[in-house]
Amino acid sequence: MKALFLHAKKFCYKPVKKALRSAKDVESKEMRCRENALVIFLTIEKGDGAENVSKLLDDVKVHMERIKASSVVLYPYAHLSSELASPKDAEALTEEACKALSEAFGDVECAPFGWYKEFVLHVYGHPLAELSRRY
């Protein structure tokens, strides 16, 4: 599991088109935005399981305390590793991560898995605004 933590002044995205035939339909293709958000670009790798989600959650809790973001966005992102899990496994674990983060932080925005998405990302320039993690 690889993750990129980005502290965003603002983050917006909209689903454009399915990248995987198996991708679930989305309720809306409108642009959705969050301000002062921790945006987690997440790549699920082969062999990842519940323990990786648990490590991610612990780490996000610590990091949220430090940066004082007001919301969390989970953004499935296949571009951080060349050791990708199967789409089916990756989707299931991403949903698990979404659930765990939502239980911890309330209203988490979980971007759809398996879609091409357009996004606008405004990242702060402070020293903790960008971190990479591997679990």
Added chain:
Amino acid sequence: MKALFLHAKKFCYKPVKKALRSAKDVESKEMRCRENALVIFLTIEKGDGAENVSKLLDDVKVHMERIKASSVVLYPYAHLSSELASPKDAEALTEEACKALSEAFGDVECAPFGWYKEFVLHVYGHPLAELSRRY
């Protein structure tokens, strides 16, 4: 060498603060923007050399033909690998990449190495808008 190719409707950045004591001074801390740009987030890894720059250049040439971007931005990014080259080697090779890209594409925007930077990135949602590469 790892790279993330992002086809951006618009990309802006500004240097905020040195992340490395050895970082060179910048001429300006103003926000700099490009539209319809191929933004290359580039991570130099241990053992990288001129041949990696050459592979990157070949690949960028092919990709620019496909996406028809009107400019190129090279953005040093230490977050795509855990096998980083030394800052000194990474800076030297990033400068080599900047030079090679500038020779091929003219007015390339090369963001400063070793700085914390704020950025605003608007990525298209088409299938070729985001690609990851390892050379």
